[in-house]
Amino acid sequence: MTEQTANTFDASSSEPIIEIIDMHKWYGDFHVLSDINLSVERGERIVICGPSGSGKSTLIRCINRLEQHQRGKIIVDNIELSNDLKNIEKIRAEVGMVFQHFNLFPHLTILENLTLGPIWVRKEPKKEAEETAMYYLNKVQIAEQAKKYPGQLSGGQQQRVAIARSLCMKPKVMLFDEPTSALDPEMVKEVLDVMIDLAQEGMTMLVVSHEMGFARSVAHRVLFMDSGQIVEQNTPEEFFHNPQNERTQKFLSQILH
Amino acid sequence: MSQQTTQHRKYEARPPIASVGVIGWIRQNLFNSPLNSVLTIIIMAGLVQLLPPVTKWAFIDSVWFTSADVCKDTSGACWSVISQNLRFILFGFYPYDEHWRPITSVLILFGLFWLSYYRQFWSKKLLYGWLVGLVVMGVLMKGGIFGLVPVETTQWSGISLTLLLSLFGLTAAYPLGVMLALGRRSTLPAVKTLCVIYIELIRGVPLISLLFMSSVMFPLFLPEGVTIDKILRAQVAIILFTAAYIAEVVRGGLQAIPKGQYEAAEALGLEYGLKMRLIILPQALKVVIPPTVSILISAFKDTSLVIIIGLFDIMKTTKTTLANPEWMGFSTEAYIFIAILYFLGCFSMSNFSRNLEKTLKT
Numbered sequence: 001m002t003e004q005t006a007n008t009f010d011a012s013s014s015e016p017i018i019e020i021i022d023m024h025k026w027y028g029d030f031h032v033l034s035d036i037n038l039s040v041e042r043g044e045r046i047v048i049c050g051p052s053g054s055g056k057s058t059l060i061r062c063i064n065r066l067e068q069h070q071r072g073k074i075i076v077d078n079i080e081l082s083n084d085l086k087n088i089e090k091i092r093a094e095v096g097m098v099f100q101h102f103n104l105f106p107h108l109t110i111l112e113n114l115t116l117g118p119i120w121v122r123k124e125p126k127k128e129a130e131e132t133a134m135y136y137l138n139k140v141q142i143a144e145q146a147k148k149y150p151g152q153l154s155g156g157q158q159q160r161v162a163i164a165r166s167l168c169m170k171p172k173v174m175l176f177d178e179p180t181s182a183l184d185p186e187m188v189k190e191v192l193d194v195m196i197d198l199a200q201e202g203m204t205m206l207v208v209s210h211e212m213g214f215a216r217s218v219a220h221r222v223l224f225m226d227s228g229q230i231v232e233q234n235t236p237e238e239f240f241h242n243p244q245n246e247r248t249q250k251f252l253s254q255i256l257h
Numbered sequence: 258m259s260q261q262t263t264q265h266r267k268y269e270a271r272p273p274i275a276s277v278g279v280i281g282w283i284r285q286n287l288f289n290s291p292l293n294s295v296l297t298i299i300i301m302a303g304l305v306q307l308l309p310p311v312t313k314w315a316f317i318d319s320v321w322f323t324s325a326d327v328c329k330d331t332s333g334a335c336w337s338v339i340s341q342n343l344r345f346i347l348f349g350f351y352p353y354d355e356h357w358r359p360i361t362s363v364l365i366l367f368g369l370f371w372l373s374y375y376r377q378f379w380s381k382k383l384l385y386g387w388l389v390g391l392v393v394m395g396v397l398m399k400g401g402i403f404g405l406v407p408v409e410t411t412q413w414s415g416i417s418l419t420l421l422l423s424l425f426g427l428t429a430a431y432p433l434g435v436m437l438a439l440g441r442r443s444t445l446p447a448v449k450t451l452c453v454i455y456i457e458l459i460r461g462v463p464l465i466s467l468l469f470m471s472s473v474m475f476p477l478f479l480p481e482g483v484t485i486d487k488i489l490r491a492q493v494a495i496i497l498f499t500a501a502y503i504a505e506v507v508r509g510g511l512q513a514i515p516k517g518q519y520e521a522a523e524a525l526g527l528e529y530g531l532k533m534r535l536i537i538l539p540q541a542l543k544v545v546i547p548p549t550v551s552i553l554i555s556a557f558k559d560t561s562l563v564i565i566i567g568l569f570d571i572m573k574t575t576k577t578t579l580a581n582p583e584w585m586g587f588s589t590e591a592y593i594f595i596a597i598l599y600f601l602g603c604f605s606m607s608n609f610s611r612n613l614e615k616t617l618k619t
Contacts, residue, residue, distance in 0.1 A: 066523060092524055092526035099517060099520070103518060103521035104521070105522075105536055107540050116525065116527075117526065121525060121526045169526070
């Protein structure tokens, strides 16, 4: 292998962009997330895995406050998440999110999907926003679809558009919530390729995914969650070859054949 | 091995005669099953019985532009009741010599409707056209400037009143309804409660009682000497009533939008107003075009209820005409005429809605 991305990360040089301290979340009486402590450095790439219902999606959705935490602190780009709407909107503009089901806006063309955020949130002039949008569409290789509507695209194409839509906001962090699990198998690769490109450009990424190959080649750190807790975290090398926790071992033995 | 080639023989075949053309259509649509065949035959027999006498009454034996005396001697329809009283039915007590003013207003209104029907005319210009048109119509109807004789609103009647109540009733109720729907789904408890109370209260009473309240009860609460135009009060009652129904339909549309759309809009950092305006409402309102138009159509027809508070809409002017001893007894003809007018109004609204659905690709 010639280009195994160096999966080492030198944290000493930078300050954390996301800091989660002693965070808890409940749905009613159900303790979904408990005692989460996580610090993400600028440029760091983290893959979060774990059985379904373990709280991994909820965790990254707390980072841009699509879910609200009840105890502890979440600090993103030096702003603490609270009920202050202005702060939340500021953070959301800096944090890109890619959903499992793409969530493109079906009534807008691909180009309009991409320019909406920059024009209305960043107040960019339309022309400039369209240029940026075309740049990113080229990058995810669907520039020729700019005038179409999301419904006319395949799942893989839609997810690439969704990634481009987030990138148009020039985010500092990208969150991926199981970006490939709603896709037909033959479309997974085209989306992963875009994500790998993004990783090589140094984007800070938090990815909830079961794509272990992706985790191995791209992540600096792999987190394993179970029952709302971060059970184990390590470099991919260590995580896959030498898992410490019993639950991690069991999980890995089930998904790696 | 010799290369195998498959030869495609081209058949110059035509479909069997029985499946195309008139015969094909009849077979597919009228006689495609035993039950349908029976129904077709029964309906045909009914039409044969019914059509000739109706045609005879309406067209052959009928009189069109005669005096009431001639009418009494014919066995057919007396359309003269309409032709002789047309100006009163359409414009009521609006001063006779000034009828060109409501006529012009109505023509301007229809012109604007016609332009608005076609998507390619939708632009800022059309919006300004509407604003200017409304002002011109208002000035024409009310008068008092540019040498126009002032006409009190109490004299506005007939079709101009019906159109006025409908136009403003529908256009003001729609945005109000949308706001109520958003309010009902709001996370702010006070706003939500207010909207729920409003919607449930209004939906809990018939329009007639609202009209009575606006005309009889409401003035009692005003300080002495203050009067509010009767038409305006009825107008407000219609707006408030229709808005409550629209609110519930729109709420249904809002609920039909997947949660992911809200989340995607929020994740981009859009604030509430922008999220609703750019992402949620365009989708939600599109989904509910058919039920919304249904409500607007029934609101259009319900404007005829203002008859009970003594406003002279087109229904009341017709009734007044029929109360005239000379024309008594020709109510069938007069009501058929009114029915046709209402039908044209409702039918164009439902056509507009289908057209809208097509152009917006729902």
